[in-house]
Amino acid sequence: MNLSNLRPAKGSRRDDKRVGRGPGSGRGKTSGRGHKGQRAGAGYSRKRGFEGGQMPLHRRLPKRGFNNIFRKTYTEVNIDRLEKIKKDEVSLKDMIAAGLVKKESEQVKILGRGAMASAKTVYAHKFSQSAKTKIEEAGGKALIIGS
Numbered sequence: 001m002n003l004s005n006l007r008p009a010k011g012s013r014r015d016d017k018r019v020g021r022g023p024g025s026g027r028g029k030t031s032g033r034g035h036k037g038q039r040a041g042a043g044y045s046r047k048r049g050f051e052g053g054q055m056p057l058h059r060r061l062p063k064r065g066f067n068n069i070f071r072k073t074y075t076e077v078n079i080d081r082l083e084k085i086k087k088d089e090v091s092l093k094d095m096i097a098a099g100l101v102k103k104e105s106e107q108v109k110i111l112g113r114g115a116m117a118s119a120k121t122v123y124a125h126k127f128s129q130s131a132k133t134k135i136e137e138a139g140g141k142a143l144i145i146g147s
Contacts, residue, residue, distance in 0.1 A: 075106045079131055080114020082122060089121045092145065108145075116140065 019031035033040045049056045077100045082090055085098050092108060095101040101108055110122060112130030119139030125146060127135075132142045 072107060074109035074126060075101050076109050076111050077101065077124070078111045078113035079116050079134055082110070082120070083114065083117060087120070088118075089123070091123045110135075110142070 017027065017032075018025065019027045020029075022028045030040070038044065039046075049058055051057070077095060081098075081100055082095075085094050087094055092101065092104060095108065096104060107125040109126040109128065110124045110131045111128050112134055116134050116138035120135065121141045121143060122135055123143050123145050125144065127142045127144070135142045
């Protein structure tokens with residue numbers, strides 16, 4: 001076997017429809033488009049969501065609420081989960097390695113569930129007030145990234 005004799009699997013490919021090639025083809029004259037009507041003419045293309053002139057579903061349903069395009073989302077990490085990282089300085093890369101955060105591009109907020117046993121320097125984008133006090137009471141530091 002080589003590149004010159006590769007073929008698609010039998011039955012996986014079909015010949016194109018040849019329309020407008022006489023009555024014997026079964027698709028002559030109107031070429032399978034029927035007589036007159038909106039879809040019969042050349043250049044017809046239906047818009048997405050078009051329902052034949054009926055008010056489309058996306059316009060019938062009410063819009064609700066407000067989407068803030070400037071909203072910042074934070075990945076939340078609790079103190080009890082930080083305890084699993086056996087380092088004195090916990091950075092974003094350490095959290096990714098431990099599986100607490102998925103990507104480096106994510107913003108991280110440290111929350112205060114659990115207790116801090118050892119003194120650690122924690123780097124994150126935001127800290128809750130309770131998390132900050134717990135980290136500092138254990139003798140560590142809560143340092144904000146990007147400021």
